[in-house]
Amino acid sequence: xxxxxxxxxxxxxxxxxxxxxxxxxxxxxxxxxxxxxxxxxxxxxxxxxxxxxxxxxxxxxxxxxxxxxxxxxxxxxxxxxxxxxxxxxxxxxxxxxxxxxxxxxxxxxxxxxxxxxxxxxxxxxxxxxxxxxxxxxxxxxxxxxxxxxxxxxxxxxx
Numbered sequence: 369x370x371x372x373x374x375x376x377x378x379x380x381x382x383x384x385x386x387x388x389x390x391x392x393x394x395x396x397x398x399x400x401x402x403x404x405x406x407x408x409x410x411x412x413x414x415x416x417x418x419x420x421x422x423x424x425x426x427x428x429x430x431x432x433x434x435x436x437x438x439x440x441x442x443x444x445x446x447x448x449x450x451x452x453x454x455x456x457x458x459x460x461x462x463x464x465x466x467x468x469x470x471x472x473x474x475x476x477x478x479x480x481x482x483x484x485x486x487x488x489x490x491x492x493x494x495x496x497x498x499x500x501x502x503x504x505x506x507x508x509x510x511x512x513x514x515x516x517x518x519x520x521x522x523x524x525x526x
Contacts, residue, residue: 374429374487378440382431385444392451401451403519407512408450412442415504424496428488438490446508449476453509454516469509477502 392401416438419425427438453472457465481498483489492498 371429371488374489375431377483377487377489378429378431381440381445385440385448388448389444392448395455400454400516400520404451404454404512404516405447407515408447408508409443411508411511412446415508416442419496419504423493424500426491426493428491446476446505450509450512454513457513465510465513469506469513472509473502473506476505 389405395401416425420427430438431440449472453468457468460468477498480490480501484492484498
């Protein structure tokens with residue numbers, strides 16, 4: 369019964385994520401948002417794989433059993449939140465980008481911590497904590513934002 373509750377959470381997040389993704393694509397510049405989506409997916413997958421293989425995280429309940437990582441988080445929820453982050457920081461100052469990174473990372477880390485304590489969707493192992501999740505989420509937001517800044521500047525020069 370508990371397992372079904374967790375699967376329903378994942379199904380809801382999947383449907384919500386797909387709907388949100390298509391809503392995001394309506395706002396230009398589409399190519400920027402797709403690049404961000406793919407960059408964030410790539411970075412999240414590498415980080416998630418590393419953390420799972422080193423034993424810091426585990427995903428006991430997953431929609432896709434053939435993956436050790438949270439496919440839903442790495443390939444949908446996390447990239448979508450990164451698109452929103454990039455949209456609100458597109459013309460922000462450095463300080464604004466840092467502050468917004470914190471504002472975007474805190475709810476994600478809190479939600480992950482709640483899921484870790486109350487479900488079997490994610491389990492922290494070894495010395496991993498919500499603070500580590502917050503730091504990794506914020507850092508990846510900033511990495512993608514920096515990469516997009518570089519990509520935009522290079523595109524302007526062409």
